[in-house]
Amino acid sequence: MDWSLPLNISTQGVQIDNLFWLIFWLTAVAFVLVEVGVLWFLWRYRAREGHRARYTHGHLGAEIVWTAVPALTMIFLGIYSGRIWAGIKSPDSFPKDALTINVTAKQFEWNVTYPGADHVLGNDDDFTIRNRFEIPAHQPVVVNLESEDVIHSFFIPELRVKQDAVPGKVIPIWFEATQAGDFQIACAELCGLGHYSMRASVVIHEPEDYERWYNEQTGAAQTAAAD
């Protein structure tokens, strides 16, 4: 194990990682202050001959300072996090002409439905592939997440994407990959016996390769439909 976040291949992911490390440094300062402070006090104020403890009940000034500093820090973090959150989750931030794909989770597989040759979901030329999620890089993708049975969670670590799939709901998410490669979807919500093995392949293509792959698939689907 190494103490780092996985390869970051997403536009949103960059913001998430930046926030992570910002929090890391802020908490590191607090950590050192407290832990070193405690250890220092344990040594400096240990009981010894001729030494008596001070008789004080508090100090308003000190308390104001150590209330205000954390409070201001939290306010700052709240504003910063809120901006990023809105940029990812707000309906306005969803890209207008994204490639839209349906993903339906079920015990214990991911069924991915592509829009077919007409590039529109919800009609006859849609095709579904089990456990293979193929998208192009450098293009926004919207995923409509559903579940057939229990709650699952659609998690692709390198894209910093995670969204619970809830039966009875359709939940849209969006992201944009910044490079091609092979990755995996991992289920991130306990869903039963096969939870530990509920994975799918994620193949991110360069845009031209994606075109080619997509046409092959729609060709194959049309042929299958014709039979």
Added chain:
Amino acid sequence: MSTHGAEAVQFEQTSFNVYDKKLGMWVFLASEVMFFTGLIGSYIILRWGASESWPAPGEVLNIGVTAGNTFLLICSSVAMVKAFAAIEEGDQKHLKLWLLATIVMGASFVGVQAYEYTHLIHEGFLPSSGLYGSTFYAMTGFHGFHVTMGVLCMIWVLGKAMRGHYTQENHQGVETIGLYWHFVDLVWIILFTIVYLI
């Protein structure tokens, strides 16, 4: 306030000047509010989030009979108030009479509810009849359970009253069970409104 009989005078710091039993009952009722809030809150969320249409008032449930039953429960609360007023005056006879009246009316309420249930089940309206069935039986069922427990406690209090346990000076148990009874009545008024009438 004393846990060891009226003769031991304890000097204690109390905050509300409310004796133990009464304070304990208020505290218990606070938890009951949360319990019913859980059930009723869920009903509200499920009903107003439901895509299927909800049956209109009176379509499935019998408003007339239940309205009468509601009146009965309110009357039982009045009887309870009169029982408490009686023992505040030291009137043992009317304490017992009004307690008995409360019990009879409370038990009748439960009886009518039980009859309604058998009728509905016979018609095929079950807990498994969708969200309407789920929420109806959960809310009214638990309310009925609380009334039943109240009736049993009331019988126990009546038993003590028959043995002359309560006096004008000391009748904490009567006031305490009265509080519970009024609460149960209040919950019913809310339930009747949102389950039957709306």
Added chain:
Amino acid sequence: MATMTAEPSGIPVREEHHPQPFIRKYIFSTDHKIIGIQFLFTTLFFLMIGGLLAVMLRFQLGFPGEAMPGGSILPETMAPGGIILPEFYISLVTMHGTFMVFFAIMPLLVGVYANYLIPIEIGTHDMAFPRLNMISFWLFLISGLMMLSSFWVVGGASRSGWTQYAPLSANPDASGVFTGQILWCLSIAVFGFSSLLGSINYITTIVNQRAQGMTWFRLPLVIWALFITAILGLLAVPVLTAAVIMLLFDQTIGTTFFLPGGGGQPLLWQHLFWFFGHPEVYILILPAMGFVSEIISNGSRKPIFGYKSMVFAIMAIAFLGFIVWGHHMFQSGMNPRLGMSFMVTTLIIAVPSAIKVFNWMATMWGGAIKFTTPMLFAVGFVMLFTIGGLSGIFMAANPVDIYIHDTYFIVAHIHYVLFGGSLFAIFGAIYFWFPKMFGRMINETAGKIHFALTFILFNLVFFPMHGLGMEGMMRRIYDTSRYTHLSDVQDTNTMISIAAFGLFASGLYFGVLFFWSLFKGKPAPDNPWEANTLEWTLPSPPKHGNWEQLPTVYHGPYEYSHPDMDRDWLLQNERPDIVSPAHEVTIRKGEA
């Protein structure tokens, strides 16, 4: 009742109780001290069960697919040939969480110490409702045994996580568990009753039965903590009870509260559960913070720094605790706008906790610190709870939570606050109040060994989990080998597991030490720690009824190292003829 004109000595002597038979005295006792001790033995047993379940699940994670030593005694349905099955693994995870939260930590904090300490720290004979108190213990025991029995029914114990998300938990076909799930729900419902009876007792007793002079702002912080905790329990647990009953109905009588097929909403379960669940975690930490305040003030020989702020911080944490529950649901499909508001409230709640940490540090500053075993555990609490609290900030920032939700980063956080926090404080409390409870001391050296082992091994087990979470290791998975992004975590998991076995062994060592000390510990004086609160004026252990004449209180509980006195402690019922600041009473000779 707040102003007295009579002399304290006017309090009449309490009537003598006739001697009681063994069963009435020790088994069906209504004495709060005996009930507290009954809770102690029972919860230590459940703590061991919870630890054993963890050892088993860690074995699978550390040595996946291998046969567990001694595992062949388990039935084929759980671990054929000693190799843990995936379904049993999920039961282990579920039941580890369930036992630790409901049957170990919560009752160790509340069932034991609320019962034991409240009457003897506020200065009264017993709880307001002693018989209800006894019923509360027996209901607790029954609920724990019900939960334990679910391992042995057909289908085994629940497999839906201690959080029991529907529809998995509501649908036996999906989870594979029917009877075990029913038992889980019923057990928790019975547990809820037990908790309710306890809360009613603690609240009523603290409000109505404080000794003369024991005003609200002279209460020890542990009593404030237990009082606020009781209110939290009173208001939060009934919501869980309602939820669990609805879950039970969905499984058994065909209701569809949480089943989308029947129009129900899975997210409703999460809202109900976490509306309870978040106040629950503050129930699990506030009493621990109370113990830490008592022990650190006593161990530093200094008044607690900022007593009033500490009280208001407890209240703020409790109040805010009711409006943050959605931070468990950021990625659940809940409306993102709600996610924003929960993020705000969650960040705010960090502030009162930070205040408490700084106040404990300021209490130690300028002190004369004695390194007793309770003090070591209390200081350990401060250090480890801080880490847990800081890791919580990562989760509060909801974009970061997108990544770390349902990973081992969360597991690390949970254990730093619940083990490094609550359990360390509980150990401190056990060592601190053992002399009062049992009239014997636990050997200091042996206790320090327990502390050192626990501190070191705990960090070896749980600190690396932050890193595992950063790598994206998900929770509740049987085996990490199926995922390419987890290809290099096995060695770390194996190391963690070995340390975890050691941690369990150190717990067993403590168990042996505890029982040995019961019989062979050095006899304890009334006030071995030279502390100020009222229980230390009583014999070790106190008699039934505690006091013949109830005490009178003259000042707060933290009057250590007063400059006008030779000794560095001052019991609350002692009358120094001195002027003291702020919330203390001005005492002059002859004044009551």
